[in-house]
Amino acid sequence: MERPSRLLLVSQLCIRNTAYDVSLSRSLLTWKRLTSSPMYRFRPNMGHSVPLSEIISVRGEEEEGGTKHKDDSSWKKIKDRGGQDSRQAFTVSYVERCRQHRWRCAEVTFTCPDTELCWNWVRSIREQLASISGRPRSLLVYINPYGGKRQGKHIYEHKVAPLFAQAGISTQVIVTEYANHARDHLRTDAELSNFDGVVCVGGDGMFxxxxxxLIWRTQIDSGIDPNCPDEALSPCSLRIGIIPAGSTDCICFATVGTNDPITSALHIILGDSxxxxxxxxxxxxxFLRYSVSLxxxxxxGDVLSDSERKRWMGLARYDISGAKMFLTHHYYEGTVSYLPARGAVGTPRDSSRCRSGCAVCQHNEEIRSDRAVKYEMDEASDCENDGEWRTVRGKFLAINAACMSCACPRSPKGLSPAAHLADGTTDLILVRKCSRFNFLRHLLRHTNKDDQFDLAFVEVHRVVRFRFTPRHCQSDSDLELELLGNSKRQIFSQICRDHPACGCARTYSSWNCDGEILTHAAIDVRVHCRLIKLFARGIEEPQVFEDLHNPCAI
Ligand SMILES: CCCCCCCCCCCCC/C=C/[C@@H](O)[C@H](COP(=O)(O)O)NC(C)=O
Ligand SMILES: Nc1ncnc2c1ncn2[C@@H]1O[C@H](COP(=O)(O)OP(=O)(O)O)[C@@H](O)[C@H]1O
Ligand SMILES: [Ca+2]
Structure with a gap:
């Protein structure tokens, strides 16, 4: 156990009638059983340490007749059951790591011999918590009541709001009344200076x-034209917390490691970034849209278009549409040009993964800033100036770009398992026309340990920018999918009805952009390194929580 340096307080306090040596430093709260009791003499005395940065709150507490009366503000002398001795207690809530990256709120109650000492402990811990930078005091919360299983409001009220209240966070809560309510409110109406962050209760579409x-508002406030694809965008200063309450929730899963509202709430409270x-x-x-996942x-694209018509089916819609689109086996002709990420560490075939405090992300960020200083150019465009465009033409079953792994419960390692959250690149995955059997092999490898890129018809490139032009668009890039309209779609679906499961070429698919359909097939995509920040820390390596002591050992 780390020996706390410069102790602020050391006392003998009791936990459940057992005496402990308790100490507080600037970084740790530690309690260790006193070994003098004959009962414990021969048991290992591991002690327990909680980093200050993982303490949620501390509160004064009265213990009377076995029932606890919480009291945050005032301190009263209380009597124990016999009515003779005076005792005071305080309770510390802190983060406890459970299986599969889930966090829970654990509590330990210390009883003190006198009021003065108890008050001293509470005040000291509160002072240390207040000195931690980056913890939010005030949050703007948007709830999509219709996302996922329509549980957003319930999840927030029952699992999240009590934790925010306990941590002393004030909130303004907006339950959305229509699609794009949250977007439009953030763009124009929200008084953002009142808040330290924004919380999104919903799925990937809500995020x-x-x-x-938020990005739009930040650009307008900074005088940047978001319509210009070559502009370096201004990063958003407000962090965003995701309380998962949608269908796929891949952004939460890929940045926290689990889709669990309590875990997400605790990451927000600790002020992770x-x-x-x-x-x-x-x-x-x-400008069409921004994308952070797929x-x-x-x-x-086809799975999403088809599943939107089946929203009433709930989460099963993706499975039904997935199976249907797999059988339909459409392929699409077009040209992909891309700018490889040069100078960046890491490849999409790496066996290492982006994890909390990722060295690859940090290294690439340093390279970018060094280059920007050296060549006096904006960071976002430096990769592009010395790069060489490459072009691939062909018939594709799928063209995917993953800015992050896109891990989700359906595919725990994700579409691109080695992608990084904040390295300024996206992984461009090209799945060429192949047999249904081979395509199934590729798809199934998203769900097991095998490498989905280790197939002759799949190629993957780490890029900073790419363009796609569907074949029939090549001479007429203005052609809009929407204008194609129903007439052409009907012709194609007629052809497909005449040739069931034909695996035929269709002229256009559509882009699935983080769960939204884009209205154009010809697009120009550019990665903006670290444009936003989440209240998260990336997925923690397992040993991080194995190293910490388990309170159950007390
Ligand atoms: C035959 C077996 C096939 C298994 C294939 C598994 C691959 C799963 C890869 C999923 C990648 C998900 C990327 C996230 C997308 C979300 O933005 C989007 C919308 O999510 P939302 O409904 O808003 O939560 N969901 C989908 C399925 O397009
Ligand atoms: N009040 C509302 N009524 C209808 N749609 C909404 C509302 N609030 C948000 N939406 C939209 O609902 C869609 C799906 O939301 P999301 O929370 O991502 O759930 P899911 O993961 O189930 O798709 C998003 O595109 C979002 O814009
Ligand atoms: Ca990335």
């Missing part, structure tokens, strides 16, 4: 609304 509002790359998507120099044309 997408939040980042669209995880920067995230964002891709901007343009069509003919007109940009998918072909298979994933």
């Amino acid at each position: 997408s609304e939040i980042i669209h509002g 995880q920067p995230l790359d964002v891709s901007s998507v343009h069509h003919n120099n007109v 940009l998918g044309y072909g298979f994933y």
Whole structure:
């Protein structure tokens, strides 16, 4: 156990009638059983340490007749059951790590011999907590009541709000009334200076609304034109917390390691910060959307278009549409050009993964800033100036770009398992036309340990920018999917009905952009390194929590 340096307080206090040596330093709260009791003499005395940075709150507490009366503000002398001795108690709530990256709120209650000492402990711990920088005091919360299983409001009220209250965080809560309510509120109405962060209760689609509002607002406030694909965008200063309450929730899963509202709430309370790359998507120099997870044309675009019509089925819609699109086996012709990430450490085939405090992300960030200083250029465009565009033409079943791993419960390692959250690159995955059997092999490898890229018809490139032009668009890039409209779609679906499960070429698919359908097939995508920040820390390596002592050992 780390020996706390410069102790602020040391006392003998009791936990459940057992005496402990308790100490507080600037970084740790430690309690260790006194060994004088004959009962414990021969048992190992490990002690227990909680980093100050993982303490949620401390509160004064009265213990009377076995029932506890919480009292945050005032301190009263209380009597024990016999009515003779006076005792005071305080309770510390802290983060406890459970299996599979889940966090829980654990509590330990210390009883003190006198009021003065007890008060001293509470005051000292509170002072240390107040000196931790980066913890939010005030949050703007958006709840999508219709996301996922429609549990957003319930999840927030029952699992999250009590924790925020306990941590002394004030909130303004907005339950959205229509799609894009949160986006539009953030763009124009929200008084952002009142808040230390924004909380999104919903799925990937809701998160997408939040980042669209926040990024847009930040650019307008900084005098940057978000429509220009070559502009270096200004990073958003407010962090975003995700309380998962949607269908896939891959952004939460890939940045925290689990989809659990309590774990997410605790990351927000501790004030974690995880920067995230964002891709901007343009069509003919007109801004379409931002993406942080999956940009998918072909298979994933078709699955999303089809599943939107089946929303009433709930979460099963992705399975039904997935199976249908797999059988339909459409492929699409087009040209992909991309700018490889040069000078960046890491490749999409690495066996190492982006984890909390990722060295690859940090290294690439340093390279970017060094270059920017050296060549006096903006950081976002430096990779592009010395790069060489490459072009791939062909028939594709799927074209996917993953700015992050896109891990989710359905695919725990994700679409691109070695992708990084904040390295300024996206992994461009090209799945060429192949047999259904081979495509199934590729898809199934998303769900097991085998490498989904180790197949002759799959290629993957780590890029900073790419463009896609569908074949029939090549001479007429203005063609809009929307204008294609129903007439052409009907012709194609007629053809497909005439040839069931034909595996035929369709002219256009659509792009699935973080769960939203894009209106154009020809797009220009550019990665903006660390444009936003989340209240998260990336997925922790397992040994981080194995090293920490388990309170159950007390
Ligand atoms: C035959 C077996 C096939 C298994 C294939 C498993 C691959 C799963 C890869 C999923 C990648 C998910 C990327 C996240 C996408 C979300 O933005 C989007 C929208 O999520 P939301 O509904 O808003 O939570 N969900 C989907 C399925 O397109
Ligand atoms: N009040 C609302 N009514 C209808 N749709 C909404 C509302 N608030 C948000 N939305 C939209 O609902 C869509 C799905 O939300 P999301 O929370 O991502 O759930 P899911 O993961 O189930 O798709 C998003 O595109 C979002 O814009
Ligand atoms: Ca990335």
